[in-house]
Each structure stands twice: as structure tokens, then as C-alpha cells.
Amino acid sequence: MKYRVVNRSNLDMNKFRPLLKSFLPFVRQKMGFDRPVSIYFVSDPENSKNMLGKTAHYDPNDDSVSVYTDQRHPKDILRSLSHELVHHAQNCRGEFDKPHDASEGYIKKDPHLQEMEGEAYLLGNGFIIRFFEEYIKEDGMV
Numbered sequence: 370m371k372y373r374v375v376n377r378s379n380l381d382m383n384k385f386r387p388l389l390k391s392f393l394p395f396v397r398q399k400m401g402f403d404r405p406v407s408i409y410f411v412s413d414p415e416n417s418k419n420m421l422g423k424t425a426h427y428d429p430n431d432d433s434v435s436v437y438t439d440q441r442h443p444k445d446i447l448r449s450l451s452h453e454l455v456h457h458a459q460n461c462r463g464e465f466d467k468p469h470d471a472s473e474g475y476i477k478k479d480p481h482l483q484e485m486e487g488e489a490y491l492l493g494n495g496f497i498i499r500f501f502e503e504y505i506k507e508d509g510m511v
Contacts, residue, residue: 370397370405378412378438385443391508395501396451400458400492407433408450414439425449427456429465444498451501452493459485 372393376382416422417439424445425436434453438446459465470479476486 370394372405373407374410375407376410378410380410380438380446382410385446388443388447388505391505392447392450392501395504396454396497399497399500400454402454402458402461404432404457404461406454406457407431409433409435410438410446411435412439413437417441425453427453427460429456429460432457432460447501448494448498451497452489455489455493455497456485459488 374389413423416437423437424441425434427434434450434457436446436449436453441449464481464485467481469475469481471482475482
């Protein structure tokens with residue numbers, strides 16, 4: 370599966386690309402999504418100054434992930450990407466087609482989106498990244 374990756378940030382893709390090249394097939398196999406996803410690495414210096422600024426977001430309307438990269442460790446960037454790719458897998462499964470309220474403060478009021486976020490945190494921020502680390506260590510990439 371082809372992935373569209375666009376770097377609109379100061380992220381050094383010469384260093385990051387080999388990791389990404391291993392990560393994307395790994396995560397697709399683990400999550401089982403069946404449609405391509407576009408990935409944008411973006412810069413927002415003002416956002417990076419905000420202690421609770423955005424780290425990434427998924428747009429289910431065009432199957433795209435945007436990840437903010439300013440002042441972040443590469444592993445943290447991967448963790449955010451992984452989280453958003455869980456949302457892509459959810460979209461491929463039709464979870465975004467179910468009734469939901471994604472307006473401001475959705476996490477406090479929409480049980481369906483709470484479950485979706487829970488899965489994204491458990492898998493994306495946790496298990497997938499941890500399994501990938503072990504995969505990379507076994508493969509001798511690190």
C-alpha cells in the first residue's frame with residue numbers, strides 16, 4: 370500500500386524516513402486498515418509554545434493525518450502518528466459512520482467517541498509503539 374507523506378515542517382526526513390518506512394507497514398498489519406492514508410508533518414511554532422497544544426489530528430473526510438513536529442522527540446512524533454492511525458483504522462471499520470458529536474468538548478459528552486479515543490490511546494500510544502520498538506530492536510535497526 371502506498372502512503373502519501375508530505376513534510377511541511379522542519380523534521381529531518383533523511384533521518385526519520387527509514388523509521389517511517391518500517392513503521393507504516395508494521396502498523397498497517399497490526400491495525401488492519403485497508404485504505405491508504407495521507408500523512409502530513411506540519412510546523413506550528415505558536416502551537417509548540419502552548420503547554421497543551423495540538424500534537425496531531427485525523428481527518429476522516431479525506432483519510433489524512435497531520436502531525437505537529439516542532440520541538441518533539443522522534444519517538445513522540447511516532448506515538449502521535451500511531452494514535453491517529455488507530456483513528457484511520459476505525460474509519461475504515463465504519464466507526465465514524467455511527468452517530469456521534471465531534472463538536473468542542475466531545476470527549477466529555479460522547480460515549481462512542483470516548484470509546485474510540487480509549488482504543489487510540491491503548492493501541493496507538495501504548496501497545497503498537499511498544500511492539501514496534503521490540504520489532505526494530507530484533508531487526509537490528511537500533
